[in-house]
Amino acid sequence: MAIAAKTKSSSQKAVDELRELIFSGELPAGSDHLETELAEMLGMSRTPVRDATLILASQGLLEVRPRKGVRILSLSAKDMHEIYEVLTELESLSAARAAEKNYSPEDLAALAKTVTDMDAALAREDRTSWAKADEAFHKELVRLGGNTRTAAIVENFNDQVRRARALTLKIRPMPHQSSKDHGALFDAISRGDAKAAHQIHWDHRDTARKLITGLLEQLGLRHF
Amino acid sequence: MAIAAKTKSSSQKAVDELRELIFSGELPAGSDHLETELAEMLGMSRTPVRDATLILASQGLLEVRPRKGVRILSLSAKDMHEIYEVLTELESLSAARAAEKNYSPEDLAALAKTVTDMDAALAREDRTSWAKADEAFHKELVRLGGNTRTAAIVENFNDQVRRARALTLKIRPMPHQSSKDHGALFDAISRGDAKAAHQIHWDHRDTARKLITGLLEQLGLRHF
DNA sequence: GCATTTTTTTATGTATACATTAAAAAAGAC
DNA sequence: GTCTTTTTTAATGTATACATAAAAAAATGC
Known part of the structure; x- marks a missing residue:
């Protein structure tokens, strides 16, 4: 999305507010809304x-x-499968690329901080902070991979699964294994082991996909 | 892009016509155009x-x-690298997935046809027809992989490199090796060999990237 | 009562007018 | 001549009016 706007227009406000309404569930998945309805809700013209x-x-x-309304898209199990397939592949590629670059400890400082933040949140059993640090870890990982287009795709797909992740955050087991994986991945990148980085991350993402989809199934959710 | 429009609106016409103008080079990479200019060009309002x-x-x-104009984006060597990195990864994933599905010969008929079309075009030394069949091959390959999101990303990235490919089509060597690769990939998918399908296609895409970027460098093009 | 046709309503597509603001040009100061 | 400030111009953002067409409602026919 290459909009080079400098100031916050009503359009941009509408994007931001609608995103927030979608992610919070206030505009539920599957719901329909006329343009005029949204315009009134946001206090601006069409x-x-x-x-x-x-x-x-x-x-x-x-x-x-x-004429039927703007539909907030829901995700099916198939959607989840597709999204995670792409996320897994592209993030693992980023992990391998990051390892190949032989980053210095300084370069990896931001990634290290996210790992530390996750461990601290886990010790406090603070799921929300952990999720925030987890998201930052994945984002930094992809940035370190050095491909801006990969980063854009991953970010967009993470937006698409944001509600599902929020839904499952409260009920999933405490993410001890996840934190172990992150640590191991950090080590692999630090020592420049691309193959290990790729494998560790691939397994990590695969496990996470199974966990989330399993929980959503338990909740009896076909669409979310 | 989830627009469920049924009839062709002026907006859609504008999208189609602008795409054509961009791909043909009539709106050159790097050129700027005001909204009003484009509106006049297309014969409609802003x-x-x-x-x-x-x-x-x-x-x-x-x-x-x-206020500076809509800029038709050009691609740098770095852009090409990023795009091909993603294309290579996702298409190779699709190749592997397609192989895993153990498609019947009927299922693979459309793919087979593109291979046949490419070979026929190559025999006639008809580069344009070959390129068309090549594009169809890649598109069908990704469709067979079964992930619609992968297909969407790949299609979009192919659009982004469309001009570069058109530029190099006329000057590249006749694509004999490319056709060999396609045949080998088809065979690997037919016999359900995911590992080979992945590898063949990865190497194929990697070779194609090197060829195109090398030719663009020869042409002395930093942006295109 | 059901199917078809016609009319009415309404949501979106589009054009245009107006508001805002960024950029260019002109004026002023040194 | 250069720099700063002010004024003017014009491009975009936005609101609103109008046109179009899809959907709903009403009327008609059997």
């Missing part, structure tokens, strides 16, 4: 709302259906 | 043009720069 819905449609968060 | 530029910006084909 024009910037239309801009925003086009942008959010391109991000895969909603579907513009003329 | 409103649908604005819709179209938002959509094309999300496709990575242009950048909306308020």
